[in-house]
Amino acid sequence: MELLQKIRNMDTKDKFKLLTFDQYLGVILKNPEVTRNSFQRLHDMVMSYGQSEYSRYGKKHVHYNFFDDPFSVGKAIFGLDWSIMTFMNVLKSAALGYGQEKRILLLVGPVGSSKSSMVDLLKLGLEDYSKRDEGRLYGTVWYAEKGTNDVVRRSLGFLNEFDEEVECEMHCDPINLLRLIYEEGIVSDDPLRELNKNIHSDYRVRSWCYPCPKCDDSFSRLLKHYRGNWQEIIRNHVRVRRIIISDKRRVCIGTLQPKHEKDQDATELTGDVNYRAVAEYGRESDPRAFNFEGEFQKANRGIMEFIEGLKLDVAFLYDLLEASQAHRIKARKLGHMDIDEVIIAHTNPPDLKKLEKNELMLALKDRTTQIPVPYVIRLEDEKKIYERDYRQETIKSHIAPHTIEVAAMWSVLTHIEPPKEAGMDIVQKMKLYNGQELENWSLEVCKKLREEHPDEGFTGISPRYIQDKFSNAVINSEHRCVNPFTLMYELRDGLKLHSSISTTEREKCMEMLGVVEREFDEMIREEVQEAILGDEQAIQKLCANYIDNVKAFTRGEKVTNRFTGKDDEPDERLMRSVEEKVDITENKKDDWRREIMNHIGALAMEGEKFRAESNEKLHKALRRKLFEDQKDTMKLSSLVETVKDEDTERKINEVKNRLIKTYGYCDECATGVLTYVGGLFARQEEEHRRLSTY
Numbered sequence: 064m065e066l067l068q069k070i071r072n073m074d075t076k077d078k079f080k081l082l083t084f085d086q087y088l089g090v091i092l093k094n095p096e097v098t099r100n101s102f103q104r105l106h107d108m109v110m111s112y113g114q115s116e117y118s119r120y121g122k123k124h125v126h127y128n129f130f131d132d133p134f135s136v137g138k139a140i141f142g143l144d145w146s147i148m149t150f151m152n153v154l155k156s157a158a159l160g161y162g163q164e165k166r167i168l169l170l171v172g173p174v175g176s177s178k179s180s181m182v183d184l185l186k187l188g189l190e191d192y193s194k195r196d197e198g199r200l201y202g203t204v205w206y207a208e209k210g211t212n213d214v215v216r217r218s219l220g221f222l223n224e225f226d227e228e229v230e231c232e233m234h235c236d237p238i239n240l241l242r243l244i245y246e247e248g249i250v251s252d253d254p255l256r257e258l259n260k261n262i263h264s265d266y267r268v269r270s271w272c273y274p275c276p277k278c279d280d281s282f283s284r285l286l287k288h289y290r291g292n293w294q295e296i297i298r299n300h301v302r303v304r305r306i307i308i309s310d311k312r313r314v315c316i317g318t319l320q321p322k323h324e325k326d327q328d329a330t331e332l333t334g335d336v337n338y339r340a341v342a343e344y345g346r347e348s349d350p351r352a353f354n355f356e357g358e359f360q361k362a363n364r365g366i367m368e369f370i371e372g373l374k375l376d377v378a379f380l381y382d383l384l385e386a387s388q389a390h391r392i393k394a395r396k397l398g399h400m401d402i403d404e405v406i407i408a409h410t411n412p413p414d415l416k417k418l419e420k421n422e423l424m425l426a427l428k429d430r431t432t433q434i435p436v437p438y439v440i441r442l443e444d445e446k447k448i449y450e451r452d453y454r455q456e457t458i459k460s461h462i463a464p465h466t467i468e469v470a471a472m473w474s475v476l477t478h479i480e481p482p483k484e485a486g487m488d489i490v491q492k493m494k495l496y497n498g499q500e501l502e503n504w505s506l507e508v509c510k511k512l513r514e515e516h517p518d519e520g521f522t523g524i525s526p527r528y529i530q531d532k533f534s535n536a537v538i539n540s541e542h543r544c545v546n547p548f549t550l551m552y553e554l555r556d557g558l559k560l561h562s563s564i565s566t567t568e569r570e571k572c573m574e575m576l577g578v579v580e581r582e583f584d585e586m587i588r589e590e591v592q593e594a595i596l597g598d599e600q601a602i603q604k605l606c607a608n609y610i611d612n613v614k615a616f617t618r619g620e621k622v623t624n625r626f627t628g629k630d631d632e633p634d635e636r637l638m639r640s641v642e643e644k645v646d647i648t649e650n651k652k653d654d655w656r657r658e659i660m661n662h663i664g665a666l667a668m669e670g671e672k673f674r675a676e677s678n679e680k681l682h683k684a685l686r687r688k689l690f691e692d693q694k695d696t697m698k699l700s701s702l703v704e705t706v707k708d709e710d711t712e713r714k715i716n717e718v719k720n721r722l723i724k725t726y727g728y729c730d731e732c733a734t735g736v737l738t739y740v741g742g743l744f745a746r747q748e749e750e751h752r753r754l755s756t757y
């Protein structure tokens with residue numbers, strides 16, 4: 064009951080209050096930004112979320128926080144800061160009226176790049192912005208209180224006696240009426256100029272559109288009725304209401320989906336005659352007998368999106384041109400009408416190419432601004448796409464370590480081109496792009512690599528393909544475990560039937576799967592090795608033992624055996640077995656051992672103790688030695704055999720538990736990885752045997 068009371072007591076926002084025209088002028092005097100045009104509003108909306116700058120590949124980048132998806136609808140854009148920056152620069156120029164507002168913004172990118180997500184986010188952003196104080200905007204409402212005479216009601220196009228108001232279908236800004244009375248010579252001074260004189264803000268109020276045909280018509284009829292007394296009209300019949308932008312209800316947002324060419328109909332874009340109302344008003348050209356329900360009209364003051372814009376029938380491309388170039392549209396039986404909306408189309412490069420030779424396209428070309436939206440070429444960003452979609456909390460199956468990494472790695476490798484640099488392979492290039500310094504290459508080289516292939520990211524595998532296969536792997540896992548093995552199987556298997564890539568692309572994709580498999584081998588081999596080594600103590604013990612022997616060797620002394628207390632000769636076999644692991648030859652061993660002693664001495668001077676990790680090379684050698692020892696005692700290669708002795712079984716279980724506890728494996732993928740790495744070792748041993756027989 065308390066909850067119910069609480070809900071009932073919630074404040075009603077005054078968003079839905081009907082204002083008089085005078086009240087609206089009051090709002091404008093205080094907040095002239097409510098009259099911004101669609102470009103300015105969209106730009107300010109994105110900027111309201113903040114931004115940050117950073118440098119990558121030798122270029123300054125800007126990250127706009129808005130595209131991180133503040134609404135948590137799973138549409139965050141990753142790795143496309145450069146594209147978004149281009150888009151925002153265009154939008155800014157349009158907002159300032161530098162010419163971009165006359166262009167169609169064409170997002171060009173391969174299938175499954177984030178073109179739609181970008182537009183979806185912008186739409187959501189506008190919806191939300193219109194609900195906030197800083198983003199509010201207002202529309203015209205024609206009003207006639209009960210009992211008003213029929214002439215007026217008919218002038219306003221009221222269809223029945225119960226109507227009290229009718230909202231402008233194109234969400235005309237009421238301020239446009241001030242433009243009308245001035246341009247029609249009803250008043251001699253420009254009311255907008257007077258208004259601006261009283262505004263103490265950098266923002267100058269403008270009327271971006273002439274009132275729509277319906278508002279224009281209503282005003283003219285009432286003007287006759289009131290014999291030119293325009294103040295009466297404004298006072299009695301013009302009201303103002305806040306617009307809450309909505310994609311669902313088609314308020315200030317329009318969308319056109321491609322269909323078969325013969326199904327396309329101009330009325331979908333520019334509205335249609337309402338034949339029932341024609342019977343009432345007598346003429347098809349009467350604005351009261353017209354439904355302003357075309358996408359262009361619905362999108363007024365917001366965003367108009369053309370999905371796969373270039374698949375549009377040629378006849379409509381002219382409409383599109385006129386809409387962007389002149390900010391006006393022509394509807395059947397009616398004159399031109401002004402519109403104020405951001406027109407965004409998207410397309411993929413093949414569709415763009417198809418139209419390139421088309422004459423109309425030539426006209427279209429310099430009236431569009433192309434914004435490239437490629438695939439991601441940075442591993443960390445590509446990983447985020449799948450981490451967003453496949454979060455462990457939302458999936459019943461266990462997601463094994465490296466699963467997402469492997470998918471993202473493959474994807475990126477298919478997006479980038481092999482480097483021209485001698486001695487650099489494609490994996491190294493991928494790592495450099497990802498911001499990892501390599502032994503022979505610093506990140507400086509990235510700038511050059513990018514310049515070699517400026518078109519990178521327009522071919523290769525679509526994230527959508529990977530998402531499909533990932534989902535398959537999840538389903539096939541039957542709530543158990545999705546791991547790199549099962550995923551790579553799906554990826555490879557699906558490639559045979561993948562229809563939207565060319566044969567050469569398919570070959571490259573196959574080849575890159577092989578590259579990923581080798582990288583993956585390397586990764587899990589390291590990981591299993593780490594897990595077998597287990598705790599740090601073993602390595603420190605081996606280190607102490609090694610140092611004892613080296614000390615004795617360099618001083619020509621004997622070593623006191625820690626167990627028997629007897630003095631022994633330094634253990635040459637032990638020392639060599641460590642040193643060989645990092646390729647220290649018999650000739651170099653004296654130098655090396657002296658170097659280690661000097662290192663110990665230098666540390667001692669500073670009061671520090673020498674540990675295994677004090678010397679990187681020694682640390683590596685010790686780890687390898689230890690691993691070799693352990694591997695022999697537990698016979699990792701025997702993992703692939705079905706019968707194991709008890710001791711091996713126990714040791715394997717220890718390693719498996721470590722994989723589960725420390726590395727995030729589950730029982731299934733831990734077993735899988737151990738078996739797989741066991742196989743790798745078995746093959747290696749086989750190779751060794753084969754070589755030693757020759």
Ligand SMILES: [Zn+2]
Nearest residue numbers: 231235275278
């Ligand atoms: Zn209107």
Ligand SMILES: [Zn+2]
Nearest residue numbers: 461544729732
């Ligand atoms: Zn697992």
